Amino acid sequence: MTPLNEQQLELLHIQRIEQIKKAALKVFARRGIIGTKMSMIAAEAGISQGLSYRYFKSKEELFITLIQDALEEAKNSMEQINHLSGTPIEKMRTLTKNMLEDNNKQFFMLIQQATASDEVPEQAQQLLEQFSKENPIQLLIPLFIEGQEMGQFCEGAPNKLLFCYFSIITGLMLQEAQTDENYWIHEVDLLMKVIMK
Amino acid sequence: MTPLNEQQLELLHIQRIEQIKKAALKVFARRGIIGTKMSMIAAEAGISQGLSYRYFKSKEELFITLIQDALEEAKNSMEQINHLSGTPIEKMRTLTKNMLEDNNKQFFMLIQQATASDEVPEQAQQLLEQFSKENPIQLLIPLFIEGQEMGQFCEGAPNKLLFCYFSIITGLMLQEAQTDENYWIHEVDLLMKVIMK
Amino acid sequence: MTPLNEQQLELLHIQRIEQIKKAALKVFARRGIIGTKMSMIAAEAGISQGLSYRYFKSKEELFITLIQDALEEAKNSMEQINHLSGTPIEKMRTLTKNMLEDNNKQFFMLIQQATASDEVPEQAQQLLEQFSKENPIQLLIPLFIEGQEMGQFCEGAPNKLLFCYFSIITGLMLQEAQTDENYWIHEVDLLMKVIMK
Amino acid sequence: MTPLNEQQLELLHIQRIEQIKKAALKVFARRGIIGTKMSMIAAEAGISQGLSYRYFKSKEELFITLIQDALEEAKNSMEQINHLSGTPIEKMRTLTKNMLEDNNKQFFMLIQQATASDEVPEQAQQLLEQFSKENPIQLLIPLFIEGQEMGQFCEGAPNKLLFCYFSIITGLMLQEAQTDENYWIHEVDLLMKVIMK
DNA sequence: CATGAATGAGAGTTCATTCAT
């Protein structure tokens, strides 16, 4: 039993946190905060019931942490789109595929669960509202205008079109969430019809 | 010696049931079956906690009853569309507006909540599966084909287009569900873009 | 609607009380005070749920009243035995048959239920204790001694024999209570073996 | 890293179950299933309200388990009587003393409570009915006949005599149940008079 | 007087969180 040095302990600590967060994300995304029992997360992570509490003060804190991650991830996705190369359509297609990917889908679902429920912790509520105010979706507007000017995208107020576009994504994910399938990732072009000419 | 006659009692009975169902629908639609406490429904209906149990054996039974109503309503909407007059586009527009109306929106949300959750009562589960099998959405396919033949609707497999179309509706409702606004009902035409040429 | 005069009202009042007491006795005797719902008594009496409360302040009061009646009845049975004619054995046989009769059986069961349960109202508890102290069973002791002197009854401490005798009665009633039969009333002599030579 | 090894945990688990069953038996035997609150059992066992639910799914399951134990115990008592040595009278005397012992008395009372109540869980009902059908009391009949042939027991249909005999036991226990005394265990011979010549 | 709808306190049960080991 050689004691581990500080660095190794630190590493283990981080790994544990990630392990728990990953398990929690999977369960929260599917079942929401109320529908999720701490025992489910523990089972999913393969640890004991009490252990999560060494790393997160409460179920709420764990949920809030994940919401933060999810919003950050969402923001990143939006920001990075402008660094891609290609036409507006190609960029949107890439973004769409990215969102429908498994990992991001869980983040997306988590946000959806949180947005749709009245049961989210106060602080998560605030993060969501702040996100909604910052509205990173706005970051896509220049891209949209460019697309419209190029004649690729259809006419209309860009923010409305975008809102509509994200509604499809949301709706599809909810359907898919039940089936564990990844059908629509192959039908991206159909989804994009709503914004294309 | 009964102060009220049978007819009056029967009427009051029905009114109470409707009152409770209305309150329950509102809360269930927003919060799902687990997130909803019977005390919330009672408060919403302006009655005491115990009273609901004179009219519904349990929270589950109340929920199942509402799911039944919602599915019936959905089926009716689909069936009646063919009795409308007008072009396929006009018919779809009517259906869409109908769905986005407040009352139907709540039914829609309820079904969404039930479909998305693992915690629904067995019987509700079965009703949803049966509905899914019957797939009343199929009723719209002839309309779609007609629209495509008339050149109003875009090409593509009708069932995919329909699925996509309902995903938008779902997504929009979820967004709106939080705000109690009725914004998109005014933007029906934008939503229909996805199915139109 | 000729108004009834005071006497008639008084009569109705008494009849109602008897009606409720009779129904309550039947249900209490079988199910005990906790196992009995006021709605059961109402149903048995063929009246509405609320009506009992015009005649008895509470379920407890109704129960206590019946305990009083039962104890009184028991005392009477014991007292009257000495006014009967016949040998000690004949007297005991008469008493036994009397107890096993349907109406008295219910009183007996009620007392048994009350004695055996910890849930009886305070006041009922006191009545039972007082009865136990007065011990009307003692009234039978002279009869017993007479029987022993006549060589009809077996030897032994009369109070022990009596206690044992009543235990048989109790036990039999409990068995019969389940079956609604009146079997043992025909086997009185077997029961009496315990006290006879 | 588990502080206790598996064996120790297993042992603690069994001890807890026994602790809860013992407390529950004591309370159920006195108050029946309805009259018993889970909080009473918890208090009697010196544990918190929720803990019982780690070991028994519900109050009903706990009750059923105890009924099973009680019936098993009863059956064993009957079966073992034939393995004893001695005359029929001596055997019955042993059985009687055994039944009046404290632990068995509680089992007996539990069965009595369950038989007398309409509120027992379905499964407990079935166990009781099955026991009643198997009728282990029949096991005593050969002993009885032997006793009659030896001239120790009185004449008469053995099953009637046995029923009568058990009624005394039942009745006595009910009396004693209130007092926590063990008086009659010293007066076994008096009880046996009913079956003896 | 009589009804039965309505109330609300209290019981059974679950589960987030704590704690002994």
Place this chain on the structure above:
DNA sequence: AATGAATGAACTCTCATTCAT
């Protein structure tokens, strides 16, 4: 650090009692 047993607040549901009609 890790386990899982133990706690107790909070939720669903029942039923004695009250009250409008």
